[in-house]
Amino acid sequence: MANAVIVLDNGAHTAKVGLAHQDEPRVIPNCIMKAKSERRRAFIGSQIEECRDTSALFYILAFQRGYLLNWDTQKTVWDYIFSKDGIGCTLDNRNIVITEPQMNFQSVQEAMLEMLFEEYRVAGLYKTTAADLAAFNYVADSEERTTMQSLNCIIIDVGYSFTHIVPFVLGRRVQEAIRRIDVGGKALTNHMKELISYRHLNMMDESHVVNQIKEDVCFVAEDFKDTMRVHQSEAKRKQVAIDYVLPDFTTVKRGYVRIPGHPREDEEQQQMVPLCNERFTVPELLFNPSDIGIPQVGIPEAVADALQACPWQAHRELLLNILIVGGSSQFPGFLPRLKRDLRALVPDDLEVSLICPEDPVRYAWYGGREIATSPNFDEFLYTRDDYEEFGVHALQHR
Missing domain, CATH: 3.90.640.10 (ATPase, substrate binding domain, subdomain 4)
Structure with a gap:
């Protein structure tokens, strides 16, 4: 496994990263943090676990409003990830599966290619979105179902900056049906x-x-x-x-909910x-962004609207295969509420079925692992030879 493929689901809040033959990825904060208590030192990624006092933590994020714009920060985090402290291997001469946001700007895509080929010397890359990987994983997971059925699905990705609704019909993303809500x-x-x-x-x-x-x-x-x-x-x-008992970073490292009648030691002083x-x-806010003045609809209405932009023949199967991923989908009560609201918006004769995987945060990464270990993976790759011959522009035509 000298040059196993690296799979990097590069999210705005955390990067999910690992080698394709590993069972699970590491989840590393995709930012640099500075703490009041240790002014001289910046904490990169998982180093925040070494910080004794995380009060008034200052974040330097690579992503601004959902897009990768701060390249110095991203390079610092990637340098940490691809070091012995991170996943323990470099990108040099390896293939990588990497995610980017939906509808990513051309200039951002070009900057990413340039950085990966020039700075990190990757051998080849496959660039995709987290929703595509989640859909791929869903289809791979559902071999026992009729495959045609799971090729039609809706991915709801409740992320850090945005929530995206991405329908797939016959395994292909329906570009004009993608909806975005500016709440995450x-x-x-x-x-x-x-x-x-x-x-x-x-x-x-x-x-x-x-x-x-x-x-x-x-x-x-x-x-x-x-x-x-x-x-x-x-x-x-x-x-x-x-x-809620707040941490004081001496006796209480992490806050917790106070249980009446069962106080922990010196809880009264906290x-x-x-x-x-x-x-x-x-x-x-995920259901009513207008509560804080964002003039947009909530997730149920956005799903109903996305459905209208898909061919009507696929509606029944799309509603049976709604897959929910992303960290902010983990609130208790999220699924029953979404199902109830959706039920009221779609035709009565169509059934609504929501699927929430055990691990919605890492789910897309597992899809990347499936792709990286598939027999025809080499056909998807944009190699260094392609890059040297055609530059950054040819990737759009692939």
């Missing part, structure tokens, strides 16, 4: 920061901690209006209201944030 994990974390800062404590600089709070306590309300009646009775309020309707109003 980043917008949810930022909204949570604003709510907590406005109501309780100023946490505007605490992206890292607030992101953990979001992951620990948020859920999607199946019936939003009904759940909003939480303040009408004490009993209802008790079901939702919690106290700082706490009381949370109630923030728990479900934050993920609600």
